[in-house]
Amino acid sequence: MLRVGLTGGLACGKSTVAQMFAARGAYVLDADLLVRELMLPGEPVYQEVVRVFGREILKTDGSERVNRSLLAEAAFAGGRIKLLNDIVHPAVVRAQQCWMEEAGARDPQAMAVVEAALIVEAGSAAQFDKLVVVTCSTEQKIDRFVQRSRKLVQQDSDENLRQQARQRMAAQMSDEEKCRAADYVIRNHGDAAALQKEFDRVFAELRGAATHGAARQAETGSPENLI
Numbered sequence: 001m002l003r004v005g006l007t008g009g010l011a012c013g014k015s016t017v018a019q020m021f022a023a024r025g026a027y028v029l030d031a032d033l034l035v036r037e038l039m040l041p042g043e044p045v046y047q048e049v050v051r052v053f054g055r056e057i058l059k060t061d062g063s064e065r066v067n068r069s070l071l072a073e074a075a076f077a078g079g080r081i082k083l084l085n086d087i088v089h090p091a092v093v094r095a096q097q098c099w100m101e102e103a104g105a106r107d108p109q110a111m112a113v114v115e116a117a118l119i120v121e122a123g124s125a126a127q128f129d130k131l132v133v134v135t136c137s138t139e140q141k142i143d144r145f146v147q148r149s150r151k152l153v154q155q156d157s158d159e160n161l162r163q164q165a166r167q168r169m170a171a172q173m174s175d176e177e178k179c180r181a182a183d184y185v186i187r188n189h190g191d192a193a194a195l196q197k198e199f200d201r202v203f204a205e206l207r208g209a210a211t212h213g214a215a216r217q218a219e220t221g222s223p224e225n226l227i
Contacts, residue, residue, distance in 0.1 A: 001104035002111045002210035003127065007119040008134035009175055010168050011144035013188040013195065017134050018115040020199045024207075027103045031116035034095050035088060039066045048087050053080075076164075081171045089122040097127060111210045120181045121173050130206060133182035135175045136189050141165065 006021070008014045015030070022028040038045040041064045049066065050058065057071045058064060075084040096114050103112040114128070125131050136144075145165040146158055156164075179185050184202045188195050 001100070001108055002206060003100050003129045004111060004113045004206060005119045005125060005128035005131045006113050006115045006134070007117060007131070007178065009117075009136075009141060009172055009178070010165060011141045011148060012134045012136045012175075013144075013186075014115050014117070014134050016195065017132075017186060017188075017199055018113065020196070021111070021113045021203070024203055026111040026113045027107075028113045028115065029096065029099050031092055031096065031114055034092050038088065038091050038095075039068075041065060045088055045091050049084070052083065052087065072168075076167045076171055085118065085122065089118070089124070092116070093122065093124045093127065096124070100127070109210060111206060117172075120178050125181055130183045130209065131181060132184045132186060132202060132206075133175070133178045134186045134188055135179065136187070138169070140189065141169065 004021075004026075006014060006018055018028050018030065037043070039049065040046060046066065049071070053071060053074050057066055057074055059067045071084070075081045096116070100112045100114070103110050116122075116124075119125055119128070119131065142162050142165045145168075146161045149156070149161045149164070150158075184205070186195070186198045186202055188198070
């Protein structure tokens with residue numbers, strides 16, 4: 001099995017690339033969905049987040065669930081994003097590892113892709129055989145963030161959303177740093193056709209690495225280290 005980490009900055013197109021991997025038959029896990037599960041009432045991560053950030057981050061509908069927008073505001077605007085990450089990341093990393101092990105047990109030739117925003121920052125790149133980073137320009141990130149958020153938050157002005165994007169980017173590692181850690185870089189600077197071409201190039205190499213690794217495992221009886 002080939003373990004692939006898929007990461008990148010804010011609104012760079014990670015989810016679109018993850019969908020491309022899934023369309024080619026790869027097993028794909030969205031780490032953000034893991035976080036949502038860990039944030040459900042009663043979960044240890046939920047309990048710690050509420051203890052640290054207060055009940056002000058909960059929804060007011062009686063569900064006791066975390067309001068992700070309020071939590072993001074408290075973490076990013078309040079300068080406490082590292083504190084939030086220190087609570088959430090260890091549990092996410094453990095869950096990712098279990099998921100990849102299960103995927104490999106089902107299919108030794110699998111390509112297991114974990115889409116996560118903070119792989120490099122969290123120090124979890126060693127979990128993966130290959131790391132793919134998706135990039136685009138700063139202005140593209142801001143514009144895409146505004147377009148994406150506009151569908152969810154009707155009352156905020158574009159300028160407020162742009163400011164939120166800048167705050168989040170300021171709290172993240174730069175694309176340049178992430179690219180230095182990457183095995184492959186997918187540049188999402190153009191249209192859909194250009195992105196597909198970038199993806200096809202990277203996927204062909206990863207598929208070859210996965211096939212080679214499976215063949216070596218069949219010969220030796222143990223997984224090959226592909227890093």
